[in-house]
Amino acid sequence: MESRGFIRFLGFLALSTLFLSDICMASIRSTGAIEPGFQGSQMNWIDNNGLFLVSNNSEFGFGFTTTTDVTLFLLVVMHMETRRVIWAANRNFPVSNSDEFVFDKSGNVLLKKGGSVVWTTNTGDKGVSAMVLQDSGNLVLQGNDGNVTWQSFAHPSDTLISNQEFGEGMRLVSNPSPSNLSYILEIKSGDMILSAGYSTPQPYWSMGKDARRNINKNGGQVTLASIDANSWSFFDESKVLLWQFTISDPIDANATWIAVLGSDGFISFFNLHDQGSSSTTKIPDDPCGTPEACQPYFVCSGPSGNTKCQCPSGLSSSACKTGIASPCGQGKDSVGLVDAGTGLNYFALGYVSPSSETDLSGCKASCLSNCSCMAMFYDNSSRNCFLFDQVGSFQNSNRQSDLVAFVKMSSNENGGGDGGGKKGFPYVVIIAVSTVLVIFGLLFASFRYYKKKKKLPQSPDETSEEDNFLETLTGMPTRFTYNDLRTATNNFSVKLGHGGFGSVYRGSLPDGSQLAVKKLEGIGQGKKEFRAEVGIIGRIHHLHLVRLKGFCAEGSYRLLAYEYMANGSLDKWIFNRNREEPLLDWETRFNIAVGTAKGLAYLHEDCDAKIVHCDIKPENVLLDDNFLAKVSDFGLAKLMTREQSHVFTTLRGTRGYLAPEWITNYAISEKSDVYSYGMLLLEIIGGRKNFDPGESSEKSYLPFYAFKMLDEGKLRDILDSRLTIEGEDERVYTAVKVALWCIQEDMHLRPSMTKVVQMLEGLSPVSKPPLSSPLGYSSFFRSMTTSGEGTSSASAPSDCNTDAYLSAVQLSGPR
Incomplete structure (x- = not known):
């Protein structure tokens, strides 16, 4: 049996090494150069702001950066300090966070969007041996002989x-x-x-x-x-x-x-x-010297910072509109040339050759006979004729000029002569005035209806249900107005943090009690449904759960007021490497681990229908004045829209806590919380994040290292090296083994949270966990480096928001 177990462990070790080598290759930022065989997507380097290669002098970085649409990304060379992009590969084809950058074995470099290649260097089979980001900001592909095969400096962007x-x-x-x-x-x-x-x-x-x-x-x-x-x-x-x-x-x-x-x-x-x-x-130095200093046909004048745009006198009757939608789609009889006025110039005249040398009549005839001609300029002194098929803004000429300008306009827009213009004018005015009167009439009628409806008293039943239903129940959270909470937080001036559900602000009520006010974002429910869910969350009272003290559902505002936790979130205490800050001792850490487990056990097993948290991580474990642990943000998943719920699988800092079933098509259950708790418990013990590229390859992924130390009988090595524990504390070994039971890939092997509490408190024996691969993490990373599987929606399982899931697991109050 022992030999069989050892063989299984060797197989697990080889498989995990293979997976983790892929992770490290695609998630650790390289310096100076990368070699063929390198690939990954923006999600792989999200912890490095999307950059996966930096120059040796650390001044420039190469990788992904976001566009104005935060879901789309460009592949760029960037100056690190100023964040200025100096070169971009795919400006016209931004990609998603799951689309892959590939430096293949043949030496070709390409960027994919879905299944298509949107950019490539076309350097396959040309002897490329490395991609180097030089200290100058030049991205080059070098051969074995050091010669440059391709460089970004030869392909500038803007x-x-x-x-x-x-x-x-x-x-x-x-x-x-x-x-x-x-x-x-x-x-x-x-x-x-x-x-x-x-x-x-x-x-x-x-x-x-x-x-x-x-x-x-x-x-x-x-x-x-x-x-x-x-x-x-x-x-x-x-x-x-x-x-x-x-x-x-x-x-x-x-x-x-x-x-x-x-x-x-x-x-x-x-x-x-x-x-x-x-x-x-x-x-150019002239503020009016560019084609779009003003809108087309408008005249730009004035110094820098004080330019003015106005329609030239000859076109003022048409408000500078030509009335020509398709230049060559109208007959010659339906267009004419209109004198744009005197004292005009055009930015291109000093740089283009004339279309012909003729007299004014010949220049007009040339423009009228050319359907694509939209404007013409004629120089009386040189007899040069200039025709343009597209027109930008005009310039105001400050000197006496022999230049005249004519703009092609639709006969309808120009009135077809004086007679036509006078006939058309009254009809236009009548139609415009009638339309305005109708609109004002409708607005007035709507306003009267609204005022009348507002005066009607609501039925007692409706008032009770909509406004006072919480007040009829004892122990329910207080209903605040938006102004109450804005005053309490001093206009939301002290921000405590920001998470997937929204920002949190510190507040104080008139009686002196402290609050933490969370402004929810992405709420997909109406006021009535929101209040019902708040009523459920508000009835949940437990020593290790942050208590909801009040709420606001006013207009589009949705706010929750929690008890204030003076020592903030757990991550600030266990991940802090500042020697000047106090260090949490082992006794405090163990009590925090037990308290968190008790809070989760209550949510899973002491409510009418279990509540699955869905986002257990150090940021959601808060500490009061005495470092008593309390779980926060429970029950919020159902309040979010479906789009907002995907924050769990895309935002930085959460991915390492997701159970493997998040990326397979298995239902999310309370065992998913158990997995996340196991990761959290390992971090409490080790005083570090579960994945740290700054550690050695053996230690970079904490679960892998923990399983290895378990097999070697060195569980004490997992403990935070900064801690000092006198003698042998069995709780260290117990806690590590409990954590490794919790992160079993097979959800059926994971214990319940009640069992976790019993094991930590010594009420139940803790056997040696199987040497199971913590492949949930590896699979998660592999899913992001496989085309088509990079986003949570691509192959998302039932999440905490779906109707199918909520039919079995509801947010509810205590028994």
């Missing part, structure tokens, strides 16, 4: 950084503006040019025409540019300096500048070594 060479064939592209227009920076025809990304690009700035250059050598063609110190330098193909553009004064040799092409069309400069401070220098 940012250039000091010492990054920007040459012909490269493009900087901004993020789209609110109107979905992007801007493009590139070197071509011997100049650096900034253009608006219309269907026909329209340039609006070039370095060759910027008078701010302080070095200007004629005769060469610019083919390369780079930022060095406080200047942007431009070189020819022989790397001879031709131009220099000063970014900031004075010169700082240690500065690391970045140039960012913004979605507003401006290039801005930021110093990463000065907390990302910005330079006053911008490109």
Whole structure:
């Protein structure tokens, strides 16, 4: 029997090592370089803010970062201190937290979205041996000979950084503006040019025409540019300096500048070594010099910070609307050219070639005969005709100009002549006035109905049920108004913490009693249902359960008022490594473990229908003045919406406590709480988190280490090394064995919480737990690194919110 057990343990050890090696490879952040065979999703590195590779100087990181939609992520190189993204792989195709980054054995690097590849370096079978994040912020793929096969500096996104060479064939592209227009920076025809990304690009700035250059050598063609110190330098193909553009004064040799092409069309400069401070220098320097300084056809004027946008006089009758939805979808007879007025200029005129050289009539005829022409500019002095198929904002010309502007407009929008305009006007006014009167009439009638209904007395039954049902029962929580709790918390000024259910604030009632007020978020129930559930939770009284003292259900507000626990949550005491803070002794820790077990046993077995907590972890064990443990947040799962309940499987700090059945299709039961308690008990004993990548590979996963020490007969080694215990305390060995029984992968092997209490208090013997693999944790991580299984909703079991589950396990009061 012993030899068979030893063979089983060796098999378990090999299997666990395989699983844990996958976990470590994909969850521990690497420094300097990673090798082929590396892969994982954003969830693997959530403890490292999504970053899985940092440069040797720790200034730059590579990994996932969130977008404005917090459920979507970009693969980026980021400056660690300022959190500024300097390069992004998939700006147009953000991915979810379960989509995989892969550096495969062939040397190819790719990013998947579902089953599709959204970005790749196309470097397979090219001898790539490592991915290196250099101290400059350049992400490179190197071969065995050290040669660079691919580098991010050669594929910029919207940012250039000091010492990054920007040459012909490269493009900087901004993020789209609110109107979905992007801007493009590139070197071509011997100049650096900034253009608006219309269907026909329209340039609006070039370095060759910027008078701010302080070095200007004629005769060469610019083919390369780079930022060095406080200047942007431009070189020819022989790397001879031709131009220099000063970014900031004075010169700082240690500065690391970045140039960012913004979605507003401006290039801005930021110093990463000065907390990302910005330079006053911008490109272009004219605040009206970009295509979207104002809306299309509006005229921009005024200095920076005080620009004004107004419709030109020639288009004011149509409020600057052309009335043309599809330029080539209307007949020639239904459009005409309207004089936009005098004193106008257009940002692209100094950078584009004329469409033709003709007279004004010929220029008009060219625009009218070209269905895609939306505006034309004619220079009387040069006879140059400019046609544009898309139009941005106009500029106000401050000098006498021979330039005239005409805008193509629909005949309907322009009134079809004076007669048509006069005929149409009264009908428009009549329709508009009638519509406004009808709307005001409906609003007035609704208001009268509401006032009348409000005056009607409610039936006694309804009033009793909706407002006073809790007051009729003794021992029930107090019903507060929102203003009561806002006053008690001094307008929610002292925040104690934030969890999956909402934020918690400290409060004080007029009688001096202290409160912890939780503002619930994501409530999916109406007032009546919420009060019913609060009534159930409020009837639960136990020494080791945090007591609900009151509630608020007013409008959209849902708040719960609990007794205040002076010593806060358990995690602050057992995970604290600050030597100046007091250390919880073994006696206190053991009492906390027993108290927590008693609270859970009451929820599971001393209520009419058992209550499953669903989120046991140190943050939900609170300590009073005397370090008496009390379980908090019980019964809240049913108050949450289904979407909110998924917080248990996605938020950081909770995943290590989830039982294996959370990621299999087994029902969640009280045995899931037992598993979480086992993890909690190990952390209380060890004074550390159950997974700590900072430990050695043997000790990084605490349950694995505990099973190994159990087999070697060294259970004392699991105890927090900071603790001093005189002699042999059998409770240490008892507690470890109880914890290992609780985290058995097979839920049927786990004891009930009542049995746990009996074993801890010495009322029931504790046999040696089987050397079962703690694979719930490994399976959980493997599910996140397998396509299609990264989110809780992909293969979610019955959770604490489903109707099927609640039919068997209800929130209820004591017997």
